[in-house]
Amino acid sequence: GAGVSQTPSNKVTEKGKYVELRCDPISGHTALYWYRQSLGQGPEFLIYFQGTGAADDSGLPNDRFFAVRPEGSVSTLKIQRTERGDSAVYLCASSLTGLAGAGTGELFFGEGSRLTVL
Amino acid sequence: DAKTTQPTSMDCAEGRAANLPCNHSTISGNEYVYWYRQIHSQGPQYIIHGLKNNETNEMASLIITEDRKSSTLILPHTTLRDTAVYYCIVRGIPQTGANNLFFGTGTRLTVIP
Numbered sequence: 001g002a003g004v005s006q007t008p009s010n011k012v013t014e015k016g017k018y019v020e021l022r023c024d025p026i027s028g029h030t031a032l033y034w035y036r037q038s039l040g041q042g043p044e045f046l047i048y049f050q051g052t053g054a055a056d057d058s059g060l061p062n063d064r065f066f067a068v069r070p071e072g073s074v075s076t077l078k079i080q081r082t083e084r085g086d087s088a089v090y091l092c093a094s095s096l097t098g099l100a101g102a103g104t105g106e107l108f109f110g111e112g113s114r115l116t117v118l
Numbered sequence: 119d120a121k122t123t124q125p126t127s128m129d130c131a132e133g134r135a136a137n138l139p140c141n142h143s144t145i146s147g148n149e150y151v152y153w154y155r156q157i158h159s160q161g162p163q164y165i166i167h168g169l170k171n172n173e174t175n176e177m178a179s180l181i182i183t184e185d186r187k188s189s190t191l192i193l194p195h196t197t198l199r200d201t202a203v204y205y206c207i208v209r210g211i212p213q214t215g216a217n218n219l220f221f222g223t224g225t226r227l228t229v230i231p
Contacts, residue, residue, distance in 0.1 A: 109161030
């Protein structure tokens with residue numbers, strides 16, 4: 001597709017369960033980002049990939065959160081032992097490489113995956 | 119990344135220009151000013167960015183003060199579809215590896231019919 005695609009759009013789970021959220025970035029974009037947005041707040045940075053590697057994971061709140069991007073395209077955000085406080089919209093974005101000389105740095109966001117932990 | 123300060127909310131009459139201010143007094147020399155907006159239930163959308171010169175594109179104009187400590191986003195002829203939360207973000211240039219955007223709480227703009 002032309003834009004960033006995220007699935008599922010909505011996920012309801014029970015406390016303690018494991019969840020995976022998928023992001024399909026724009027073709028050719030080497031940089032991929034995950035953000036989390038709680039109600040009434042701005043998006044909060046979680047992790048950034050350049051290619052297959054996590055260049056910055058300083059925003060991951062704890063070791064229950066993990067993300068992978070094994071082939072440098074699709075990424076999966078994984079949340080173990082979910083808690084009610086994990087309920088939020090999880091946003092994925094992609095951009096052209098952040099390396100020298102490339103692009104404006106504009107991030108293209110998907111519509112998010114809304115996670116509700118009961 | 120430098121912090122930004124924006125008003126919590128603003129109203130604008132449909133068809134009028136909206137001027138959204140942003141203070142970024144701690145901005146450093148290699149940081150750009152970016153503006154994004156987020157319409158309800160959608161992901162943020164890029165609007166415009168600049169370093170020190172004023173910028174204009176098909177969506178908006180960005181006016182940056184000479185000392186770069188503040189800026190104003192101008193939406194010239196608002197429509198109801200411009201109702202959204204507008205985020206002002208300062209960010210290092212991608213070449214330096216500063217690739218993340220740090221959002222604040224933004225300004226909620228309501229365009230009134």
